[in-house]
Amino acid sequence: xxxxxxAAVVGAAAALIAGAPAAAQPDDLIIIMxxxxxxxxxxxxxxxxxxxxxxxxxxxxxxxFFRGVGPLxxxxxxxKGAVFAYAGIYGDFVIGDRFIIRPEGAIGAFHEGGGKDLGxxxxxxxxxxxxxxxxNKARLGVTVTHIxxxxxxxxxxxxxxxxxxxxxxIDPIF
Numbered sequence: 001x002x003x004x005x006x007a008a009v010v011g012a013a014a015a016l017i018a019g020a021p022a023a024a025q026p027d028d029l030i031i032i033m034x035x036x037x038x039x040x041x042x043x044x045x046x047x048x049x050x051x052x053x054x055x056x057x058x059x060x061x062x063x064x065f066f067r068g069v070g071p072l073x074x075x076x077x078x079x080k081g082a083v084f085a086y087a088g089i090y091g092d093f094v095i096g097d098r099f100i101i102r103p104e105g106a107i108g109a110f111h112e113g114g115g116k117d118l119g120x121x122x123x124x125x126x127x128x129x130x131x132x133x134x135x136n137k138a139r140l141g142v143t144v145t146h147i148x149x150x151x152x153x154x155x156x157x158x159x160x161x162x163x164x165x166x167x168x169x170i171d172p173i174f
Contacts (some may be wrong), residue, residue, distance in 0.1 A: 003075070003097055004088065006128050008021065008066035021119065022048075023029065024047075024081070025135050026054070026098045027056045027170075028041050028053070028055070028056050028167040028169065028170050028171065028172045028173060029050040029052075029056075029139070029167045029168065029169055029170065030052070030053055030167070030168045030170055031050070031051070031053075031054065031074075031165055031166070031168075032049075032050070032166050032167075032168070033048075033049065033050040033051075033052070033143055033162035033163040033164065033165040033166075034047070034048070034049045034050075034075050034163060034164060034166070035047075035048055035135075035161060035162050035164050036048065036160065036161060036162050036163075037078045037080075037082075037115075037161045038078075038159055039160050039161060039162050039168065040158070040160045041116075043071065044116065046076065046078050046080045046115065047079040047163045048076060048077070048078045048079070048161050048163065049074065049076070049078075050074055050076045050077075050163065051074065051076055052072055052074035053072065053073050053074070053135070053173075054066070054070055054072040055070045055071050055072070055172070055173065056070055056135070056172065057103075057139075065091035066092075066093055066094075067091075067093065067100075068092065069087035069089055069090065069091045070089065070090075071087070071088070071089055071128055072087065072088055072089065072090050072104060072106065073085075073086070073087045073093075074086050074087075074106070074108075074125075074167055077116050078113070078115040080113055080116075081112075081113025081114045081115060081116035082100045082109045082110070082111065082112050082115035082116070082159075083110070083113065084108055084109070084110045084125070084147060085108050085109050086106040086107060086108025086109075086123075086125045087106055087107070087123065088104060088105050088106025088107060088108075089104065089105060089106070090102055090103065090104035091103055091104075095118070097099055098132055098133050099130070099131070099133070100129070100130075100132075100133055100139060100141070101128070101129070101130055101131075102127075102128070102129040102131065102141075103126075103127070103128050104125075104126070104127045104129075105124070105126050105127075106124070106125040106126075107122070107123070107124055107125070107170045108120065108123055108124075108125055109121050109123070109165070110122075110123040110147065116157060116159055117155065117157070118147065118148065118149060118155070118156070118157060118158070119144075119149050119152075119153035119154060119155035119156050119157070119158060120152065120155075121147050122149060122152060123140060123144065123147050123148065123149050124147070124148060124149065124150055125140060125144070125145070125146070125147050126146050127143055127144065127145040128143070129141045129142070129143040129165055130142050130143075131167065135171040136150060136154055136169070137166035138166070138167060138169060139163045139165070139170055140164075140165070140166055140167075141164075141166075141167070142162070142163070142164060142165070143161075143162075143163040143164075143165045144161070144162055144163075145160065145161045145163065146158060146159070146162070148161040149169070155158075
């Protein structure tokens with residue numbers, strides 16, 4: 001049920017970006033995020049913090065609103081001791097000159113700590129960020145995330161989060 005809501009948000013975002021103008025090549029970013037973890041179960045929610053690195057290795061301006069794709073790696077921790085390390089890909093879509101929509105997908109390893117049992121170690125991460133890009137290429141945005149095992153394990157409760165994100169452009173590492 002939660003996945004359908006997330007899929008609807010992604011679909012609406014895709015519809016909004018159709019026809020937006022082209023933008024510059026993507027930058028490497030360090031993204032710092034903080035907010036509420038397990039928002040679908042507010043009596044169990046807790047703080048969540050993340051740090052993510054995304055590389056602007058590729059520049060595939062296939063469509064006027066598509067900035068490109070690239071690899072990412074991240075680490076999540078919660079106030080209840082859950083830890084999730086992940087790696088995957090992202091795509092940047094541009095609306096006008098300043099607004100970025102960034103879907104991402106990744107796989108990773110999850111440890112529940114004192115938090116929610118997601119059914120196993122192997123988990124899949126999806127996220128959608130809506131951000132404003134400043135002149136210096138830094139971004140301030142809101143990120144919605146979902147972690148689940150997509151039914152691979154017997155239990156699959158999922159973990160949804162709402163985060164404030166700040167992206168810092170850095171010189172390419174690779």
